Amino acid sequence: MTRVLVVDDEPQIVRALVINLKARKYEVDAAPDGKTALELAASRHPDVVVLDLGLPDLDGVDVIRGLRGWTRVPILVLSARHSSDEKVQALDAGADDYVTKPFGMDELLARLRAAVRRAEPVGPGEDDLTTVETEGFTVDLAAKKVNRAGKDVRLTPTEWHLLEVLVRNTGRLVSQKQLLREVWGPSYGTETNYLRVYMAQLRRKLEKDPSHPEHFITEPGMGYRFEK
Amino acid sequence: MTRVLVVDDEPQIVRALVINLKARKYEVDAAPDGKTALELAASRHPDVVVLDLGLPDLDGVDVIRGLRGWTRVPILVLSARHSSDEKVQALDAGADDYVTKPFGMDELLARLRAAVRRAEPVGPGEDDLTTVETEGFTVDLAAKKVNRAGKDVRLTPTEWHLLEVLVRNTGRLVSQKQLLREVWGPSYGTETNYLRVYMAQLRRKLEKDPSHPEHFITEPGMGYRFEK
DNA sequence: CCGGGTCATCAGGGATGCGTCAAAGTTGCC
């Protein structure tokens, strides 16, 4: 779940934000001043910060700097000041966006979504999800490679697709209908013979003893399962 | 140097932006409509896009989607529409920021800086990515040069672009669609014959035995893979 | 013991995708 830190000294604004955010399944922390904001940011590690510039204790720009000293969390500034100078200062201090009050809730939420979205990592960083190992072979989902005894195994597109669905559900039973729909398309829910042919090919290429499979298990009448 | 793509059909706005950006040492491309914008984005790889929503040919939101289909480049939307709905649509389609006209140049530039800043990769870690070596040849991504047996190999722009995408994903399979979109642009997702022609040329220039490639591996039906 | 159903395996034929070559079209430069 996405965690939001709301920093504002006006209770009614905080209330409005909290209600709207919680309704949209965000987890929300709130701070009434800069000092609390910095503490909460450190202890709660929010995924995005909504920061009012007019705080009682610290200058808003100093709060931004305080955060930017150690984190790249997206900061969305909220302010009553329309002056161009204020905006430039806040943005150059490290803010990601600047919304002037009064603001539309829809717009604010959209900007929030944009800020969270682009902070999402892409590509590497999920290595634990991209490779699956067994004693006999290794499947690399990102590189689309299968390695067996040091050598890459050549899989056809259909074979790979089938393997991918099974591996993504390691340990779970995948029904025949589900497999057929995923690999061959929605209208192929009943052609179970395709499955038999391609499961045999996968086993021949990957199992130690294809006629006594250890990893590609048949659940008679139901479907197939991949086990490490 | 940071490269900016300005998309707007009003010449005076483009002029103002270009002058201001160039004065601040940005490299600037300009497009008067959506189609040109998508082409320029594909061929020039800007670091940030400034996009007016009111274009003569395509809907602005469609341009955003066209870009987001293959790149995460920051998009800063410029628009005369103040309606909250428009903003939400643009932001949810993948825009990073939304500025309403008339805008202050200082503010726009500050938002631009913010967008570019947060797109910067975190920390070091790409130094080793700038050159890739194989037994047969060396690719220098920064210098855009390929060396083989002590001599530089001449590559055409398209050949280089294709090589670059493959090398940046060394070891990973890159799908045909992805390659076509990266090199030829978002609307070329199906022209797989281009790929065949240019892969052949790359192999002829770089492989020891072009008809038995060791580094530019084709995965039938799926895509291509570069191996060291 | 027999019969129906599901599953595994095999092999052939049609369709598809890839590599190659050559020619036409485009672009940019002198």
Next chain:
DNA sequence: GGCAACTTTGACGCATCCCTGATGACCCGG
């Protein structure tokens, strides 16, 4: 305006993959 380099397009042979039908093994209930 002409030339050279590059890109696009089309055609062809060939390898590979996908589908299909046939056959036999296995499991269960009758």
